[in-house]
Amino acid sequence: MTDFAVEIRNLSKRYRKVRAVDGLSFDVEAGSICGFLGPNGAGKSTTMRILMGLTRPTGGHAFVLGHDVASAGLSARARIGYLPQDPVFPAHLSVRGLVTYAARLHPGHPTGRSLRRRVDDMLDRVGLADRSRRRVQGLSGGERQRVGIAQALISDPALVILDEPSAGLDPVGRRAMIDLIAGVGGDATVFYSTHILDDVERVSDSVVMINHGSVVAHGPLSSILEAKGMDYVVGLRGDTSDLHTRVTAQPWVSGLISRNRGSVEEWRIQVSDVEAAARDLMSILVAGTGHSVIEFHTSDRRLEDAYLELVGAGNDN
């Protein structure tokens, strides 16, 4: 078995003059839960559609579970569970009918009583056991997403691809979705796109971040956060204008965000060289007159900080 559930090599997709995906290369380790991040229009959905054989790439290769999606997409899809963005299912089917249909489309599916039991278990797992007879078209947005998860998982896939599974869900629904994703992890590889970075931090082991169709960061979540340095939180009183100039002049300071908290000025200092900051920052802060340091501690770097730094705050269109 391959070590990677998804391997993408120099993948490109052009729509006339628009480059939706531009030389994308990354891997998703088998068994991992990988968050796929990027602003709207970055190429996430296009990449996922290429993996599912819905869209043909104009360049490069994509392999899913060792199968080239261009030549053996059918074999690959037999082992993938997929939830499209804004899924639309056949409206005439009931919840149970849809999940059963999805199961039957997979080779080697269980039949008879064992299929019924499997569908029952799945509907129970996604909390739709009491809605099983309802038509799909009559469901709320959250319920439809849960049906989407049920049909994606019913075939016991080796890889689950979810395109914005939490989109449009209320906080309770979102939490339930994240719990489902976490529950799938370990048995299967989960590759999912989202804009909710808290969710990624909560359940993902790795992250692929793209922008304008290209990878800007890729790897284990912890290493991405560490690579982006550390933050110091400093509380100051008094005149800080000279101090601000001295701190931002340091080569290892990559950013300084200031905000007032009553009479206290709070600085979040982003440092790129943790060693240098540990050695010099405190001495710089206490040197000089006219101000006093009333708070000083480090803060864990959040994914949101790394995302904004890598992708750009004003990029989300």
Place this chain on the structure above:
Amino acid sequence: MSTSRSALTRIDGGSEFRGFFGMLGVELRIWFPWRVLVLTLAGMGVFASIYLPWRLTNTNRLGPLILFAMALWMVVLLIATISISEGTVLGDIERGTASWLVGMPIGRPAVIVAKFAASAVGMSAAVFLTGGLFYPLLKSASQSGIVDFSVGQLLEVTSAPIGNWGAYASMPELGTYLSMLTAISVLVTFLVAVMVALGTMIRSRTAVFGLGIVVVGGLVAGWFGAREALEASPVGLVGALSEGIQNRPMTVGVPAVATIALSLVLVAVAAWRFQRRDLR
């Protein structure tokens, strides 16, 4: 989860028709029973709208009225076929259902062929059901000697050019009647194939609908203008129908086989086009 995985993840090459029967079953559920029933009731409604006034007024002009009902039924059927099948593929692409479906381990040709087959079977079932329900009505009217009619009477009713039909026509024999229903069903199947093929080539449902009407117009124009040259084609079936309705010997075989062959070519083209199409 891992206990049943070995049974579920058996991978084998994979034919492009994998999943066909599963999908056909679901597609047929769209047609049976409700859609077929509605189409049948619509067809019966057309006949009833002609038959009931006659019963009430007791006129002896049932013959041309029945012929008019048959013509009206054909128009209703063809428009229904175009309306329903223009969305068979394109509607699924526009709604996004196709993206979900193609994301399953089912070949794209299987999707097209299953949709075509279900529509063809559903429409044909509606044709035979309507025709079957109407036949006893026709027969009883015929036995009471009121179905025979003259072209003159027909012209009074329809005011339409009807070609070189004989002065009188009578109730078709059962064999002829079944051949007529077969011809109608093959014609409808051809139209479904046309609409499915157009749905994979054109991105506008309005344009697909319009072209479907153009194809029907082309068949009628072909029947008026070049029926002999186009006998081994759907136009030949239109001609055969006009013979059958006058209780004359019909030549259904050659045009029906040619029309079915043409339909299969259109479905193959649709499958090829759909295979190459990007879905969102």
